[in-house]
Amino acid sequence: MKNFSNRYIFIFSAVMVIFVATLLSLAATLLQPRQQRNLETEKKKSMLEAVGIISTAETAESLYEKYITESYVLDIKGNIVQGVNAFNVVLKDEQKKSPEQQNLPLFEAQLEDGKKIVIIPVEGKGLWGPIYGYVSIKSDMNTIYGVTFDHKGETPGLGAEINTTDFESMFKGLKLFEDNEFVSIRVVKGGSPPYDPHGVDAISGGTITSKGLEAMLKDCLVKYEDYFINNRN
Amino acid sequence: MSNQEKEPIFSAKNLKLLTAPLGKDNPITMQVLGICSALAVTVKLKPALIMALSVIAVIAISNVIISVMRKYIPDRIRIIVQLVVIASLVILVDQILKAYAFEVSKQLSVFVGLIITNCIIMGRLEAFALANKPWPSFIDGLGNGAGYGIILLLVAFFRELLGSGTVYGYPVMEKLGLYSAGYENNGMMILPPMALIVVGLMIWFQRSRDKSLIEKN
Numbered sequence: 168m169k170n171f172s173n174r175y176i177f178i179f180s181a182v183m184v185i186f187v188a189t190l191l192s193l194a195a196t197l198l199q200p201r202q203q204r205n206l207e208t209e210k211k212k213s214m215l216e217a218v219g220i221i222s223t224a225e226t227a228e229s230l231y232e233k234y235i236t237e238s239y240v241l242d243i244k245g246n247i248v249q250g251v252n253a254f255n256v257v258l259k260d261e262q263k264k265s266p267e268q269q270n271l272p273l274f275e276a277q278l279e280d281g282k283k284i285v286i287i288p289v290e291g292k293g294l295w296g297p298i299y300g301y302v303s304i305k306s307d308m309n310t311i312y313g314v315t316f317d318h319k320g321e322t323p324g325l326g327a328e329i330n331t332t333d334f335e336s337m338f339k340g341l342k343l344f345e346d347n348e349f350v351s352i353r354v355v356k357g358g359s360p361p362y363d364p365h366g367v368d369a370i371s372g373g374t375i376t377s378k379g380l381e382a383m384l385k386d387c388l389v390k391y392e393d394y395f396i397n398n399r400n
Numbered sequence: 401m402s403n404q405e406k407e408p409i410f411s412a413k414n415l416k417l418l419t420a421p422l423g424k425d426n427p428i429t430m431q432v433l434g435i436c437s438a439l440a441v442t443v444k445l446k447p448a449l450i451m452a453l454s455v456i457a458v459i460a461i462s463n464v465i466i467s468v469m470r471k472y473i474p475d476r477i478r479i480i481v482q483l484v485v486i487a488s489l490v491i492l493v494d495q496i497l498k499a500y501a502f503e504v505s506k507q508l509s510v511f512v513g514l515i516i517t518n519c520i521i522m523g524r525l526e527a528f529a530l531a532n533k534p535w536p537s538f539i540d541g542l543g544n545g546a547g548y549g550i551i552l553l554l555v556a557f558f559r560e561l562l563g564s565g566t567v568y569g570y571p572v573m574e575k576l577g578l579y580s581a582g583y584e585n586n587g588m589m590i591l592p593p594m595a596l597i598v599v600g601l602m603i604w605f606q607r608s609r610d611k612s613l614i615e616k617n
Contacts, residue, residue: 171474179474183481187488194492198499205502224502317506324443324560325590372443372590 217301245394291383294375308395326376351385421547448556452549460541466529467537563589
């Protein structure tokens, strides 16, 4: 290889950096609207999945319009807050506020058999990054109808298993309350006994993610406690 | 230059570039590179397959880019140039996937970032692409990517089969009726150390089959 002068090296690196920077920022700006749309579709898809409706990227939009009938934002006492769009609430930002000031989004789905299901978004911390999902609850405000979880970067095969159907289906039919007291869901290492209405099996090798999931459910759902109690039927 | 005989696209030499990394010159079992990701993504076959494919793509393309630029890259900053090429390629691929193949990008999640740190890619740029023409570099990239992928898939196959009792998500052990006969999955296979042990066993197996691979000393 030839020996290059310092001047050449400087020019070379400057040109390279400018070229790469232009290329990457151009790609990021041009692709952003599409990425944003994908994220919104993904959100609708997850919500539908939490009530057991499987959709694709193409059908998510129309199915969402069909099944998700209402959405509101609640405060910690369970009262409806006016003027805020529940779909646009960023849970992560809300969680930084004090509990009294948080906007708590809630979505209502009307299924084909007429059943009314409420969907609540949850977000918490896994091992490597955020974990999030939706919990849907039957109109008794106690029984879990379905859940869907996802994660940013949990270890594949270990913590990442939280978004598998095998794991998610264990939540169906679990109870949030015991004798009118909010107890949330336990994620039990080594397996939850089948008679426990509040427990699911933790993931082997994914202990920290499992613990994070348990904390996420408890922290997010307990804020809706007043709403649950007032709206039972 | 014009009277120089043109080399056929798949000459014996080029073919060797493709096949050597699959066996005798395997980046994982022989050069012991890329171990970190071999350990992280081999719990199940599916992520291992996706990782293998992405690495093959990145390694082949970056090999070509560096090879095209090889006469203009100043020696003193070549490592930086290599890093810039790999990193921007990976980011670009990530952005495009997020926009046009959202499902795939969700499955890849952290792997995309992990590709940048894969030492095999930089190793090939440094050892091969800087001194060879684009086409052989491309083949070398494919070969090394595939050599890496094969080991990844083998490790993942054993870990998934013995650790979770499935192969690519298909419940083999359950279908064979082994659970009712008292068989249990080995939870240890899911944990990272077993990946190293499985790779170690492969190295042992390969060397005992081919004595010429053993260093004399």
